[in-house]
Amino acid sequence: MSAIAVTGSSGRLGRMLVPMLTLAGHDVRTMSRRDGAGDHTVDLRTGRGLDEALRGVETVVHLATSNGSADTTMTRTLTAATERSQTSHLVLLSIVGVDRIPLAYYRHKLAAEQIVLNSRTPATVLRATQFHELLDAFFHAQRRLPLRLAPALPVQPIAARDVAQRITALVAQLPAGRQPDLGGPQQITWSEASALWGAAHRPRQRSITIRVPGATARAIRDGHGLVPGPAHGELSYTDHVRAAAEQADGER
Ligand SMILES: NC(=O)c1ccc[n+]([C@@H]2O[C@H](COP(=O)([O-])OP(=O)(O)OC[C@H]3O[C@@H](n4cnc5c(N)ncnc54)[C@H](OP(=O)(O)O)[C@@H]3O)[C@@H](O)[C@H]2O)c1
Known part of the structure; x- marks a missing residue:
């Protein structure tokens, strides 16, 4: 099995992917900007530590994100380093609708x-929809407010675990360019997701549906953040929330 370096290994998805790749028999190298938080201290904005982290690595899975404008610089720094190194496969995770939804990110x-x-490094690019864990974080951040706000916009959330499974399959294949988009098994609205989350975690907090104006909301409403068709991740947001609530009950 091959040596795989994972950028963003400390993030939501990286934390699921690293044990999965290790279980599949790969030699996994983790990276973080923080000393001691990964096998290598790497800052993709500057390239600090990157060449050392890629030494002897065949595959790089690029999950690091600034959640903003630095993603372009970080990716340019990474590809310059993979081209200098022995890397023979670079896998990037992106987001469904990046070419249709006019968000700066x-x-x-x-x-x-x-x-x-x-x-020049052969690559595979996969786009996924929003993770269950991202929706959870959005609702959790509002947990102490009297009301929980959620837009009347469609979303097709997917378990980070399901995305990690797809990436584990992709690293075992040859570089294959852009892949079919990956979405969750259920199309709902953010306000429906809020009701599901609230029933499990904050039954007394009211959820308010908000209408969002503008071009970004219109593109999302038009379905550009969704993945039509049958072949998607396994765990629905409904089942994810139910499982989290059962686990919390069990721990009380
Ligand atoms: N979240 C979603 O719903 C979703 C949906 C579809 C696609 N995606 C994509 O999936 C990928 C992973 O998302 P995520 O939600 O797991 O991300 P996340 O939880 O926000 O984690 C971001 C990671 O990036 C690393 N990072 C940030 N700046 C860095 C820098 N300058 N140098 C090196 N590392 C840096 C952080 O590591 P340290 O802080 O330890 O340095 C952290 O591990 C991203 O590319 C994202 O765009 C996410």
Whole structure:
């Protein structure tokens, strides 16, 4: 099995992916900007520590994100390093709709895709919809407010575990360019997701549906953040929330 370096290994998805890759028999190298938080201390904005982290590595899975404009720079720094190294496969995770939804963050994510696909390092690019864990964080952040706000916009959340499973399959294959998009098994609205989350975690907090104006909301309402078709992740948001509530009950 091969040596795999994972950027963003301390993030929501990275924490699920690393044990899965290890279980699949790979020699996994983790990276973080924080000393001691990964096998290698790496800052993708500056490239500090990157060449050392990629030494002897065949595959790089790029999950690091600034959740903002630095994603373009970080990806350019990474591809320059993979081209200097022995890396034979670079896998990037991106977001469904980055080419159709006019969010500034998505513009940088789309640029990152293009940098990776145009790099001399052979690449695979997968787009996924929002993770269950991202929705949870959005609702959890509002837990102490009297009301919980959620937009009347569609979403097709997917378990980070299901995305990690797909990436584990992709690293075992040859570089294959852009892959079919990956979404969750259930299309709901953020306000429906809020009701599900609230029933499990904050039954007394009211959930308020808000209407969001503007071009970004229109593109999301038009379904550009969704993945039509049958072949998607296994765990629905409904089942994810139910399982989390049962676990919390069990721990009380
Ligand atoms: N969350 C979603 O719903 C979702 C949906 C579809 C696609 N995606 C994509 O999936 C990927 C992973 O998302 P996530 O939610 O797991 O991310 P996350 O939890 O926000 O984690 C971001 C990671 O990036 C690392 N990072 C940030 N700046 C860095 C820098 N300058 N140098 C090196 N590492 C840096 C952080 O590591 P340290 O802080 O330890 O340095 C952290 O591990 C991202 O590319 C994201 O765009 C996410």
